[in-house]
Amino acid sequence: MGAPPSKARGLWIQLQKLLTSWLVGQQDWDQRLDEMYMLQQQKIRESPLLRAAKDNDLCVLKKLLLDRNCDFRQRGAVGETALHVAALYDNLEAAMVLMEAAPELVKEPAICEPFVGQTALHIAVMNRNVNLVKALLAQGASVSARAIGSAFRLTPHNLIYFGEHPLSFAACMGSEEIVRLLIEHGADIRAQDSLGNTVLHILVLQPNKTFACQMYNLLLSYDRRGDHLQSLDLMLNHQGLTPFKLAGVEGNTVMFQHLMQKRKYIQWTCGPLTSTLYDLTEIDSWGEDVSFLELVVSSKKREARQILEQTPVKQLVNFKWRKYGRPYFCILGALYVLYMICFTMCCIHRPLKARSGNRTDSRDITVFQQKLLQEAYVTQQDKIRLVGELMTVIGSAIILFLEIPDIFRVGFSRYFGQTVLGGPFHVITITYSFLVLVTMVMRLTNTSGEVVPMSFALVLGWCSVMYFARGFQMLGPFTIMIQKMIFGDLLRFCWLMAVVIVGFASAFYIIFQTEDPSALGEFYDYPMALFSTFELFLTIIDGPANYDVDLPFMYSIVYFAFAIIATLLMINLLVAMMGDTHWRVAHEQDELWRAQVVATTVMLERKMPRTLWPRSGICGYKYGLGDRWFLRVETNQDQNTLRARRYVEAFKGSDKEEGQGHPPEKRPSVTESGLLARASLALPTPSLSRTTSRSSGSHRGWEIIRRNTLGHVNLGLDLGEGDGDDRVYQL
Known part of the structure; x- marks a missing residue:
């Protein structure tokens, strides 16, 4: 036989390469990165120019300047x-010598993955080398250069995401001086990267x-100096999100x-009461195509749910749910x-008639069959059932009409995959x-076969x-638990159960394959x-075999073996898995x-008519x-709460200074830490050395109590918004 055609052989080789690359996947990319970095260091060692730039060897660099063959x-x-x-x-x-020898290098980007587009200015900004940044900008470095390599993309494999422009690099590094330098040299604050993300x-x-x-x-302070129709913090990325919505x-x-x-x-503060107006722009979901609340709920990150506990989101949702959501939802459920x-x-009263044919098998027990269409709607009872069937069909059409548009609006995977959104129930x-x-x-x-x-x-x-x-509230979370148990x-x-059942069912069948079928059960x-x-x-059921006859020994x-594996192991495994989900x-x-x-x-707000669900809040146009x-939002803030926390913190602080042998105290929460920090600013207390004795440390706590009792200081007025009762009002 002759050799295969070269074209077919070439296709087969390409198919092998694709299959190999697919199987290796990310592991191959990581290995190539390791090899690339090793090769980078090797080439730096082998190249006199690159080695001198790395070692800051000015003597070698000056000698290379005189060498006409040096590139x-x-x-x-x-x-x-x-x-x-x-x-x-x-x-x-070394950078100054190189810029003097070849000024065009300041605009040269890297040309290989994963650092395509990166310039020396990007690197200097990331290293927060202010002097080098000034030198590069003086030599005409581009402030609009874009680092578009895979190392700068927003992927789970990258440890950082600083965008593509030097300005976003500087902002992410927290270097205020470099940010000001770049803006002064013409950096565009409103520049967007490949994802449409601005620096905000x-x-x-x-x-x-x-x-x-x-x-x-x-x-933002620099952006306000310009003449723009739209503020920088209202610009959208390619997902249609502003920085505020992205934070949610x-x-x-x-x-x-x-x-x-x-x-x-803040409208006014009187004692423990504070009245505050919150701007609902981008928060209220009323009339918005991309709802902030819906984005937060459907987010894959659990941290996003914490936004729902923040003021004024919590108060807005509670107000909508109590006034409109819960009544309409109960009516819809009924x-x-x-x-x-x-x-x-x-279905129970579906049209049936007596079976006319003869039975051909002793196991056939069918006595009724479905009526034909012309026989199904004759009597008065049939006409009543017809009304119910029409209502059923119309209801199904309405359900599809309401569900299908949301699939295209939200997205297939998010609409059906999020348990909080009721994804499985939508399916x-x-x-x-x-x-x-x-x-x-x-x-x-x-x-036939409508059953x-x-x-x-x-x-x-x-x-x-x-x-x-x-x-x-008592049942809602448990419906999510049921969904997670069923679909998780x-x-x-079931995959494990299917393997066990197929194996043992086949074994049971071949064991009884030579026996009388009528006695096998x-x-x-x-x-x-x-x-x-x-x-x-x-x-x-129990063991499905006829024990009145001699059973095969292998049965x-x-x-x-089946009882041990199925009953003792598999069922208890399922119970443990569901118990973990419940926990x-x-x-x-x-x-x-x-x-x-x-x-x-x-x-409900999206589907209900606007006349039945008016917008929540106060319209500022009238005022x-x-x-x-x-x-x-009107808050009632308890002043005694802050005082008690400061007393505890004062005595606890003295105990921490006395020795290291005591077990560490529980750290206060973020809110409590903020309250204590603000309260400590309100009371000028003398500094204590680390060698203060126990009596002097305790004296600090008693001094706080004495001052508050005598009224020398007024504490407890600057509490967080979550320490009191909230009341929500609207006109």
Whole structure:
């Protein structure tokens, strides 16, 4: 035989390469990165120019300047120039020599992955080398250069995400001086990267939230100096998110609170009472295509749920739920139950007639069959049932009409995958509606077997009633627990169960394959053997064999092994898996309940007519506050709470200074720490040395009590917003 054609052989080789690259995947990329970095160091050692730039060896660099054969534009293993190397190792003197010898290097980017587009200015900014940044800018370095390599993208594999422009690098590094330098040299504050993120978006994503808030304020102050139709903090990225909404999606509570401080207006403070107006721009979901509340609830990050506990989101959601959400949701649940009762009655009284054919098998027990269409609607009872069937079909069409647009708006994976949004129930509801329509088509076309879609529709329809349990705080989180158990624990367990059942059912079947079928009970054929083994697995029945006759010896051995594996191991494994899920859901019960309330409120608000669900809050236009809506929150802040905390902290602080042998005290929460910090500023106390005795340390605590008792200082007025009762008002 001749050799295969070269074209076919080439296709086969390409297919092998694709398959190999797919199998190796990320591991191959990591290995290539390691090899690339090793090759980079090797090439630096081998190149006199690159080695001199790394070692800051000015003598060698000056000798290379006199060498006409030296190429100052040569690159290393990752596409870097000698100026990149000098900037990487903070060698200012070497960088100055290189810029003098080859001024064009300041604009040269790296040309190889993963650092494509990175310039020496990017590196100097990341190293916070102010002098080098000034030198590069003086030589004409581009402030608009974009680092677009894979090392700078927002992926789980990268440890940092600073955007693409030098300005965003400087802001993320928290270098205020470099930020000002770049802006003075023409850096565009409103520049966006490949994801559409501005520097404010990128700051929201940084782990160092304190620096991020400071840089946020600084950049906004520069943006306000320009003449722009839209503020920088209102610019959208490619996901349609402003920095404020991105903070909610990411669960960045520090940045969220920082931005809310700019949106609140204290009307008055009288004793423990404080009246505050909160700007609801971007918070209220009324009339918005991209709802802030919906984004927070559907976020994959658990930290995002903490946003729902912040003021004024918590108060806004509570107000909407109590006034509109809960009443409408209860009415909707009652209507759905009545609808399901109607559908159930139509199924129970479906048109049947006596079977006319003869039985051909002794196991056939069918006595009724489905009526034809022309026979199904004759009597008065049939006409009443027809009304119910029409209501059922119309209801299914309405359900599909309401559900399908949300699938395209929210996205398939998020709409069906998020348990808080009721994803599994959406799957059940849509499937139920399709089954009802299939039943209608089978009825109209006189197709037999309508009992199949009808029976499934009954089960799914009544299971959907559990969706309305989210209207009750006691039951809502447990519906999520059921969903997690069914679509998580149970699905994983079913794979293991299927393997065990198929194996043992096959063994049981071949053991009884030579025996009399009439004496085998449940093992007379293979499908029945599978079903009987499933029942045996769940301990619904005993060993399905006829013990009045001699059973094969292998049956006892196989049945013994099955009892050990199925009953003792597998069932207890399922119980343990579900117990772990129950424990996790129980610890998140309050968070899940609030998230369910928000998701339900947003869903109802989007679907209800505006006349039945007016906008919440106060319109600022009537009171000279512009075309904005506000929510007034009145808080009752207990002054004694702060005093008690300061007493405890004073005595606890003295104990910590006395010795290291005592167990550490529990650290206060973030809110408590903020309260204590503010309170400590209000009371000028003398500094204590580390050698202070126990009596002098305790004296500090008694001094605080004495001053508060005599009224020398007024403490407890600057409490956080979560320390008192909140009341929400609207006009």
